[in-house]
Amino acid sequence: MAGRYESSTQAQRRGLFGSIYDSIADLGSLVQRTIETLGDMVLFNLRTLTWLVTRLPQRATLFNNMYQIGVLSLPVVALTGIFIGMVLAVQSYTQFRVFGLETQLGGVINKSMFRELGPVLAATMLAGRVGSAMAAELGTMRVTEQIDALASMGANPIQFLVVPRFLSCLLLIPSLTIMAVFMGAVGGETYCVFVLDIDMHHYTVNAKKFVENWDLFYGVIKSVFFGATIGLVSCYRGFHCEPGAEGVGQAATAAFVQSFVIIIVLDLFLSILLDEIYLAIWPLNPGLFAG
Amino acid sequence: MVSAEPIIAMHDLHVRFGRQHVLRDLSLSIPRGQSLAIIGESGCGKTVLLKTIIGLVRPQQGHIEFDQQRIDRLSDRDLAQERTRFGFVFQNAALFDSMTVAENILFPLRQHRSSQRASHEEEMLARLAEVGLPTGVLRKRPAELSGGMRKRVGLARALVMQPEVLLYDEPTTGLDPIVSDVINELMMRTRNSYDVTSIIVTHDMKTARKVADRVVMLYPLSRLDPHEPQIIFDGKPTEIDQTADRRVSQFVRGEAGDRLMEMREGMEKSNDSRFRLP
Numbered sequence: 001m002a003g004r005y006e007s008s009t010q011a012q013r014r015g016l017f018g019s020i021y022d023s024i025a026d027l028g029s030l031v032q033r034t035i036e037t038l039g040d041m042v043l044f045n046l047r048t049l050t051w052l053v054t055r056l057p058q059r060a061t062l063f064n065n066m067y068q069i070g071v072l073s074l075p076v077v078a079l080t081g082i083f084i085g086m087v088l089a090v091q092s093y094t095q096f097r098v099f100g101l102e103t104q105l106g107g108v109i110n111k112s113m114f115r116e117l118g119p120v121l122a123a124t125m126l127a128g129r130v131g132s133a134m135a136a137e138l139g140t141m142r143v144t145e146q147i148d149a150l151a152s153m154g155a156n157p158i159q160f161l162v163v164p165r166f167l168s169c170l171l172l173i174p175s176l177t178i179m180a181v182f183m184g185a186v187g188g189e190t191y192c193v194f195v196l197d198i199d200m201h202h203y204t205v206n207a208k209k210f211v212e213n214w215d216l217f218y219g220v221i222k223s224v225f226f227g228a229t230i231g232l233v234s235c236y237r238g239f240h241c242e243p244g245a246e247g248v249g250q251a252a253t254a255a256f257v258q259s260f261v262i263i264i265v266l267d268l269f270l271s272i273l274l275d276e277i278y279l280a281i282w283p284l285n286p287g288l289f290a291g
Numbered sequence: 292m293v294s295a296e297p298i299i300a301m302h303d304l305h306v307r308f309g310r311q312h313v314l315r316d317l318s319l320s321i322p323r324g325q326s327l328a329i330i331g332e333s334g335c336g337k338t339v340l341l342k343t344i345i346g347l348v349r350p351q352q353g354h355i356e357f358d359q360q361r362i363d364r365l366s367d368r369d370l371a372q373e374r375t376r377f378g379f380v381f382q383n384a385a386l387f388d389s390m391t392v393a394e395n396i397l398f399p400l401r402q403h404r405s406s407q408r409a410s411h412e413e414e415m416l417a418r419l420a421e422v423g424l425p426t427g428v429l430r431k432r433p434a435e436l437s438g439g440m441r442k443r444v445g446l447a448r449a450l451v452m453q454p455e456v457l458l459y460d461e462p463t464t465g466l467d468p469i470v471s472d473v474i475n476e477l478m479m480r481t482r483n484s485y486d487v488t489s490i491i492v493t494h495d496m497k498t499a500r501k502v503a504d505r506v507v508m509l510y511p512l513s514r515l516d517p518h519e520p521q522i523i524f525d526g527k528p529t530e531i532d533q534t535a536d537r538r539v540s541q542f543v544r545g546e547a548g549d550r551l552m553e554m555r556e557g558m559e560k561s562n563d564s565r566f567r568l569p
Binding site for chain 2: 140141144145146148149150151152153154155156
């Protein structure tokens, strides 16, 4: 506060041109910092990918990371998946009932789960549960010089710390997505059949009619990109953590927020791209839009 | 045994972090087998110098030679190989939290030597005995150990590859006087039994006098004129008490000197400006 006060009084003293000059200088340094950060992120990602293709991590390290990242995330993904499926049923039912289309609910719920909510839900849970934890762990290692210690012993910190985490996110997010999709479908059908009293036979027939193999592929492909984003952004944030407890906290928060924003933006572009691919491969198949 | 041949030589080294200049035009040669203490107040660049020697910090200008090859120009892969010839004892030991003590000590061996597991364990037990720790600590996590024990595990881990150069970053900071003396004793014993070159960054004069056979004092650049050298003392520990430089003698005696005046001025300024705070 004091600093801000002093800088504003200095600006007053320097007059209008002085404050314009300062604003331009501030903007310039912000642009410079942003470009530096982006360049740094690109280099970090390239190093990770280079190590990924040159030397695979030790099996024990990889399996331990897979267990922490994938296996321990399964319950929370399953739980949230089943509730999202039920929420979709609740939200859609009132609108579909107006038109007498309650039995079509299965198609809407499953299509949404397979294509959109399954992968995004799995990615959100992974970013929240694992991404923040990875950034905090690596950030603490940075602050307590453990990353320097690794490097000083001739080990490469990216190869030892980042590659196994990145690979685990990349390889296990499809399973988490499939789990979220499955539980969402189960939750939706359970709620519709047992609470909303919709006929099970018609619900299931419509659900099957609307969803095809491409929808599962669509969701899983998207999830791989989301997993890669979570792995890279979280590890980058941890590696570039500012000193102190506050720095670790900021790294954990930034890992989640930035991963989530990138996931949502990626989701839009991947959806457009995958729809275009579908239409290019099956131009006459109306399944993409109607079922 | 100190030889005339330098194992590490730094020439006109400059290190900056953003706009902050930490090391400026620094040249230093360290003969093989020497035990060098780098002293100086906090923030003068001692730790940065240590990290520059092992390539954790890259200098913007100047160069560093290790065993007659430019270490600052090596590729990541070659640098990783050269680093196995160093042992680094970090200020807070920097043990890996997620591993046990045994895994910490074995880590460098597992990374670089593909020999039998039994020989790794023999090596680990030998290093553990050298630093005077019981085998009972092997299964413990670093968080379960005291500060002195962590430092000793850090030393055992640094020794396990039988390095040629040992780098100690504030080895006695945060320890009580008795444990500090144990660490000093261990550093001396290590030097005698391995014939390593030791570089000890410290502001503990007792450590510098007891362990080192040469003392170099760095001064913060923020307190120096542009033409003044950053190394303000370079000599034997016995010579440091006779130096005429007030900056050195004040540090050695632990006297604040001009800093007290600066602190008082700072406090007066902050009292004057208190009414301006919003």
